[in-house]
Amino acid sequence: MSSYRYFDTENFPLQRGASLPLTRLAYRTVGTLNAARDNVVLIPSWYSGNDEESAAVFAGAGRPINYDEHYIVFTNLLGGGRSSSPSNTPAPYDRARFPAVTLLDNVRLQHELLTRELGIEKIKLVAGWSMGGAQAYQWASLYPGMVERIAVVAGAARAAAYNRVFLLSMRRALRLDPLFDGGDYAQAPVNGLKAFASIYAGWGVSEEFFRTEAFKAFGAADYAQFVELFWEPLFLKHDANDLLTQLDTWENADISDNRLHQKDLAAALSAIRARVLTLPIESDRFFPPVDNQAEMAHLNNGVVTVVRSNWGHIAPFAPDAQGQIDLALATLLAAA
Numbered sequence: 001m002s003s004y005r006y007f008d009t010e011n012f013p014l015q016r017g018a019s020l021p022l023t024r025l026a027y028r029t030v031g032t033l034n035a036a037r038d039n040v041v042l043i044p045s046w047y048s049g050n051d052e053e054s055a056a057v058f059a060g061a062g063r064p065i066n067y068d069e070h071y072i073v074f075t076n077l078l079g080g081g082r083s084s085s086p087s088n089t090p091a092p093y094d095r096a097r098f099p100a101v102t103l104l105d106n107v108r109l110q111h112e113l114l115t116r117e118l119g120i121e122k123i124k125l126v127a128g129w130s131m132g133g134a135q136a137y138q139w140a141s142l143y144p145g146m147v148e149r150i151a152v153v154a155g156a157a158r159a160a161a162y163n164r165v166f167l168l169s170m171r172r173a174l175r176l177d178p179l180f181d182g183g184d185y186a187q188a189p190v191n192g193l194k195a196f197a198s199i200y201a202g203w204g205v206s207e208e209f210f211r212t213e214a215f216k217a218f219g220a221a222d223y224a225q226f227v228e229l230f231w232e233p234l235f236l237k238h239d240a241n242d243l244l245t246q247l248d249t250w251e252n253a254d255i256s257d258n259r260l261h262q263k264d265l266a267a268a269l270s271a272i273r274a275r276v277l278t279l280p281i282e283s284d285r286f287f288p289p290v291d292n293q294a295e296m297a298h299l300n301n302g303v304v305t306v307v308r309s310n311w312g313h314i315a316p317f318a319p320d321a322q323g324q325i326d327l328a329l330a331t332l333l334a335a336a
Helices: 051-058 103-117 131-142 161-175 178-183 190-204 207-211 214-218 223-236 240-251 265-270 289-298 312-317 319-334
Strands: 005-013 019-030 040-044 071-075 125-129 149-153 275-279 302-304
Touching: 005 103, 019 051, 019 103, 040 051, 040 103, 040 131, 051 071, 051 125, 071 103, 103 131, 125 131, 125 319, 131 149, 131 240, 131 265, 149 319, 161 190, 161 240, 178 190, 178 240, 190 223, 190 240, 190 312, 207 214, 214 223, 265 289, 275 289, 275 319, 289 302, 312 319
Parallel strands: 040 071, 040 125, 125 149, 149 275, 275 302
Antiparallel strands: 005 019, 019 071
8 A cells, every 4th residue: 555645735724713824634545546537435534543444444355445446545534643633733733732623624624635636526435434434424414416425334423422421531531640731741641541441442342242252352361451452552552632632523523513504413414415324333332323223314315234243333343244344335336
C-alpha cells in the first residue's frame, strides 16, 4: 500500500465556531480510478483507528472491496493523531487547547478532499465501522446526490444515551490521573490510560466472550491478562488529548445536528437516497441492533443484517464475523 499523504486547507471553519490556521486531513488511496470514475469506495477511520487498520478490516484481494476493482480512499479522523490533532498541532491550538471537532467537520473536510483534490463527483460506497459507520451515515445524509451506497458496521446515526454513559466513565478515568494536569501533561498519564483501557475492555466485547474464555484466542490466560496484552497496548500508544478529542466527537455524534436538519433525526435519515446496509453485531454494547432497527423506519432504502458473534463491538476482527460482513457487502455492491 502507498503511504498516506495530506490534504491541507487554511482556516477551515469548524461547526462549534473555531477554526485552525491549517487543517490537515491524512488520507491514503489504493487502486485505480476507472475511466467512468464510478468505482470510488470511501472508508473513514474509527475511534483510535487509522487508514492502515481500516484497510485490514474492509479491503483485500478476493474480498468484495478490493484493489483491482475499486479506487479506495481511506481517511483519518480529526484528532486521531495523523490528521490535525492535539498532539501534532502547533500552539496556540495544541494539546488541551485543540478545538472541538464534530462528525460534520470530518465529513465536510473529506468532501473537500474528494471534490477539490481528487476530482470525484460520485461515490459507489461509503463503508465504515463504529465511528466510521457514523461518518458513512453523515455522508449519505449531507450529500445525498453523491453517495450511491453506504455500509454501517457496528455504528449508528446518533450516539445513544447508554453509549454516552460509557464515554463519561472513560473521560473521567483519564482526567483523574494526576499526571494529566488538565491536558498539559509533561509525560503520558499512563495510569489513566490503563484505567481507560480496562473500562473499554468490558464494553468492547461481550459477557459471553469472557464467559466462554474467547480471550484465549489472543494468547491470554484470563480476563486480566487479556486487558494487559490487548487493550492496554492499544491505548497506551495514543496521546491522551487525541483520545479525548475523538471521544468528544463520538459522544456528540448525531447526523441531524446541523443547520439543515436541526437535530431532527427522522429528517436527516429521510434525506438519504443511497442504499443503506447496516450490520450491527448481536452482542455489541455500544451500538446494539435495536439502534439500527429504529432507523429503518425513516430510510427510503435500508436493510438490517445482524452479524452473529460473541466478540461484541470488535467482531469485524473475528474471522467468522468478517465472512458474514463480506457476504453482505458483496450483495450491496452487486445491487443496481
